[in-house]
Amino acid sequence: MNDSVGPSLREAKKRENRKAFLEAGRRVFSEIGLGAATVRDIVRESGLAQGSFYNYFDSKEAVFEVIVDSVVEQIRARLRESREAAIDGPSFLIAGYQACMELTAFDPDTAALMRRNQNAFRAAFYQNQTASGLLADLVEELDGKVASGVFRPHDSAVMAETMISLGVDLIITCLDAPDEAPRRLDFLQDLFANALLADGALDGACC
Amino acid sequence: MNDSVGPSLREAKKRENRKAFLEAGRRVFSEIGLGAATVRDIVRESGLAQGSFYNYFDSKEAVFEVIVDSVVEQIRARLRESREAAIDGPSFLIAGYQACMELTAFDPDTAALMRRNQNAFRAAFYQNQTASGLLADLVEELDGKVASGVFRPHDSAVMAETMISLGVDLIITCLDAPDEAPRRLDFLQDLFANALLADGALDGACC
DNA sequence: TGTACATCAGTGAACGCGCGTTCACTGATGTAC
DNA sequence: TGTACATCAGTGAACGCGCGTTCACTGATGTAC
Numbered sequence: 001m002n003d004s005v006g007p008s009l010r011e012a013k014k015r016e017n018r019k020a021f022l023e024a025g026r027r028v029f030s031e032i033g034l035g036a037a038t039v040r041d042i043v044r045e046s047g048l049a050q051g052s053f054y055n056y057f058d059s060k061e062a063v064f065e066v067i068v069d070s071v072v073e074q075i076r077a078r079l080r081e082s083r084e085a086a087i088d089g090p091s092f093l094i095a096g097y098q099a100c101m102e103l104t105a106f107d108p109d110t111a112a113l114m115r116r117n118q119n120a121f122r123a124a125f126y127q128n129q130t131a132s133g134l135l136a137d138l139v140e141e142l143d144g145k146v147a148s149g150v151f152r153p154h155d156s157a158v159m160a161e162t163m164i165s166l167g168v169d170l171i172i173t174c175l176d177a178p179d180e181a182p183r184r185l186d187f188l189q190d191l192f193a194n195a196l197l198a199d200g201a202l203d204g205a206c207c
Numbered sequence: 208m209n210d211s212v213g214p215s216l217r218e219a220k221k222r223e224n225r226k227a228f229l230e231a232g233r234r235v236f237s238e239i240g241l242g243a244a245t246v247r248d249i250v251r252e253s254g255l256a257q258g259s260f261y262n263y264f265d266s267k268e269a270v271f272e273v274i275v276d277s278v279v280e281q282i283r284a285r286l287r288e289s290r291e292a293a294i295d296g297p298s299f300l301i302a303g304y305q306a307c308m309e310l311t312a313f314d315p316d317t318a319a320l321m322r323r324n325q326n327a328f329r330a331a332f333y334q335n336q337t338a339s340g341l342l343a344d345l346v347e348e349l350d351g352k353v354a355s356g357v358f359r360p361h362d363s364a365v366m367a368e369t370m371i372s373l374g375v376d377l378i379i380t381c382l383d384a385p386d387e388a389p390r391r392l393d394f395l396q397d398l399f400a401n402a403l404l405a406d407g408a409l410d411g412a413c414c
Numbered sequence: 415t416g417t418a419c420a421t422c423a424g425t426g427a428a429c430g431c432g433c434g435t436t437c438a439c440t441g442a443t444g445t446a447c
Numbered sequence: 448t449g450t451a452c453a454t455c456a457g458t459g460a461a462c463g464c465g466c467g468t469t470c471a472c473t474g475a476t477g478t479a480c
Contacts, residue, residue: 010423010476017424030232035242039467049335049425093358162373168374187365189471217443217456224457256458342434357432 007047018056020046025063030112034064034120064117067122071110076105076134083141089150089197090139094189096163101181115175120170135160142196151196163192227253232270237319241271269394271324275331278317285310290348296404299348301396303370307378308388322382322402329375342367343411349403358403370399370414 024045028037039060043053057063082099086092104111114121125131142156166188186201231252235244239300246267249346250260265371293299310316314329332338349363373395 010421010475013476014423038465040465050467051426051469052424059467089416119326122329123326153396154397155390158391162376162394162398165372165376166369169369183362184365186360187369190361191369191402192397195398215444217454218428221456245432248434257434258436258459259457262456277441 014055017046017048017052020048021053021056021063022066025060026067026109026113029064029067030109030116033116034042034060051195051203064120065124065128067113068121069130071114071121072109072125072130072134074110075100075103076130076137079134079137083137090146090189090193093192093196094185096138097167097170097188100167101174101185104171104175105178109173114171118172118175122172125168131164135164138163145196149198152198154196159195164169221386224253224255224259227255228260228263229273232267233274233316233320236271236274237316239324240323241267271327272335274320275328275335276337278320278328279319279332279335279337279341281314282307282310283337283344286341286344290344296352297396297400299352300399300403301392303345304374304377304392304395307374308381308392309364311378311382318382321378325379327380329379332375338371342371345370352403356405359405361403366402382390 006028011179020043024042024047025037028041028045032041037060039053040050042060042063043050046053050118056190059068078099080098082095086095138160139156142151142159143153145151146153146156170188173184228249231249231254232244233254235248239248244267246260247257249267249270250257251401253260265335285306286303289302290299293302345367346363349358349361349366352358353360353363377391377395378392
């Protein structure tokens with residue numbers, strides 16, 4: 001009888017195999033991309049048997065989805081951290097973008113995965129449940145800053161979507177051209193400062 | 208001997224068959240998407256023989272590329288028109304976006320194609336030669352308006368990319384939710400007016 | 415504890431399928447004279 | 448103009464391939480007593 005604490009041997013093996021398929025998927029997708037990858041590629045890379053795959057996933061897309069979900073969750077966590085660290089309006093604007101860029105700098109495996117699967121990633125991101133949470137986080141934050149007078153009133157739902165869309169652009173651009181990062185960060189800071197900061201809060205503005 | 212004016216019979220047939228493959232591709236891609244489509248689907252839809260396909264294209268992707276190119280060219284032409292019609296800064300900002308939306312409203316076939324292939328379309332757009340021309344058009348226009356004092360100085364290259372990226376977002380969003388269009392157009396007008404218009408040019412601005 | 419049986423995930427050979435691509439043949443079009 | 452030949456795109460059956468998926472069998476793990 002399995003009276004030990006924790007998962008049974010069977011459960012442990014299942015978790016291990018699932019992880020093996022996920023890691024194999026990461027490697028395969030990083031190397032040849034979701035489009036070119038096949039279930040057989042993932043199975044080969046995992047070292048397990050063909051038949052075992054279907055005990056865990058229905059398709060390569062199912063594997064990809066789980067991987068994307070974990071990446072988006074990482075990003076969301078980083079954004080939460082950066083948000084708590086930033087107090088004033090302008091630093092809030094830029095801190096989130098910087099946090100995203102750091103993630104790709106400090107996690108080259110994920111960066112490679114994203115570089116090789118830019119479009120699949122973007123598509124998955126927009127359908128992803130965690131990404132919706134990330135969007136909701138941002139809307140809430142924007143509404144809060146409007147309430148406290150830091151930001152002008154605005155269409156926060158569309159604003160949040162726009163910020164995230166440009167964030168995805170930023171990450172993807174900077175995967176290929178990291179030198180562009182500072183210039184693009186400056187641009188985004190300007191763009192959203194002009195759109196959001198209450199009148200008179202801009203450095204050297206009129207009046 | 209072929210001493211008639213215009214293309215020979217052979218050339219005319221070739222043109223006709225090429226067109227048949229392109230139109231078949233459009234229908235197939237609209238219905239099942241680039242990813243799911245096969246060369247055989249396109250051939251079946253064209254009514255021509257399997258072997259003939261390879262006299263004209265190397266792959267389904269080659270067909271898709273030509274189709275995307277023609278769509279981007281349509282958009283570019285519309286943007287050129289709208290640009291000539293708009294004289295002042297604010298109307299320039301919004302006229303381009305409106306022109307894009309009209310295209311999808313007045314050309315349901317292309318709209319269906321884009322809806323079914325949003326990501327392939329976005330990806331192709333960013334690699335497309337005509338799209339680069341469209342980007343160059345916009346940079347030139349922005350620089351001109353800065354020179355004439357209508358717009359503030361800014362990073363026009365990144366600004367143009369941003370405008371186009373948000374334009375692609377706009378088109379794709381409004382394909383699924385046309386009711387959103389006015390709200391999103393308003394948002395974009397505000398966003399870029401704040402970023403671009405010379406100080407004092409905003410209605411009811413400070414001073 | 416030990417034994418007998420039940421459960422269940424792992425295995426990999428095998429299946430059928432649709433794919434991209436080829437190529438010998440056909441017949442319409444173009445050319446030479 | 449007419450005739451004989453050359454050119455060249457169209458044809459579709461056929462090929463080999465790798466794919467997703469299945470399933471009878473195995474053997475480790477779990478359970479009952």
